[in-house]
Amino acid sequence: MTTRREVRERVMQALYAFELGGGDAAHIIRTLLKPQLAEDEAGLRFAETLFLRVLDRREEADAIIATHTENWDLSRIALIDRLLLRMAITEMLAFEDIPPKVSINEAIEVAKRYSTEKSGKFINGILDAVLLDLQKNGRLKKSGRGLIGMETLRDRVAS
Numbered sequence: 001m002t003t004r005r006e007v008r009e010r011v012m013q014a015l016y017a018f019e020l021g022g023g024d025a026a027h028i029i030r031t032l033l034k035p036q037l038a039e040d041e042a043g044l045r046f047a048e049t050l051f052l053r054v055l056d057r058r059e060e061a062d063a064i065i066a067t068h069t070e071n072w073d074l075s076r077i078a079l080i081d082r083l084l085l086r087m088a089i090t091e092m093l094a095f096e097d098i099p100p101k102v103s104i105n106e107a108i109e110v111a112k113r114y115s116t117e118k119s120g121k122f123i124n125g126i127l128d129a130v131l132l133d134l135q136k137n138g139r140l141k142k143s144g145r146g147l148i149g150m151e152t153l154r155d156r157v158a159s
Contacts, residue, residue, distance in 0.1 A: 002037060002039075002040040002043040002048070004043075004106070005106055005109060005110065007037065007041075007043045007046050007050070008050070008087065008106050008107075008110055008136050009110055009114070010032070010033060010036050010037065011033070011047050011050045011051050011087065012048055012080065012083050012084060012087065012110060012114065013032060014029070014032045014033055014047075014051050015051065015054060015055075015086070015087070016079065016080065016083060017032055018055070019079060019083065025051070025052060025055055026042070027049070028051070029048055029051065033047045033048060033051065037082070050087065050090070050091070050095075051146075053094045053095075054083075054087050054090045054128045055087050055092050056090070057086070057090045057093065057094065058086060059087065060089075060093075061086040061089040061090060062074055062082075062152045063088070064089055064130055064133075065077070065082070065085050065086070065089070065126065065130075067133075068126050068129045068130055068133075069126065076145045078116060078119065079117055080111065080114050080115040081111060081115055081116075081122060081123060084107040084110055084111050084115070084119075084123055085107070085123060085126060085127065086104040087103075087107060088104055088107040088123075088127050088130075089127075089130060091103035092130070092131065092134060092140060093134070093139065093140075095142065096141055096142055096143045097142075099142070100131050100134075100140065100158075101131075102140070104123075104124065104127045104128065104131065107123050107127060108120045108123055108124050108127075111123050130134070
């Protein structure tokens with residue numbers, strides 16, 4: 001069984017290939033995700049869903065990132081960092097059952113492994129600000145486990 005972090009790493013790699021190759025989503029899923037996750041049906045389903053939702057929400061995620069990276073052109077952000085930000089934002093917006101802090105922590109940990117020395121702190125700062133804004137604007141739709149830790153966030157936003 002594959003861990004969710006390993007699935008996220010595979011999705012980040014698939015997004016990277018898609019971005020660099022100008023890709024075809026079905027081809028990327030068939031050649032990069034399915035072979036790696038063939039033994040884990042649940043992991044493969046999560047990977048395919050996350051991959052496709054990130055692609056569908058790319059413009060929305062980039063707009064959110066841009067509001068929190070003033071004086072930075074989006075193209076200047078390291079590609080892996082950009083992809084991880086998109087993934088975490090997509091998880092916050094489109095996966096009701098994943099707590100936002102899990103999405104943030106996973107993005108930070110994957111960045112530490114695959115990106116620059118400062119990427120973890122950069123991603124943490126951006127995603128913390130994104131989370132506060134999404135909560136303040138009522139854009140987080142979380143249920144079940146997704147609500148864990150939201151009470152303290154609401155208190156921080158209300159203050």
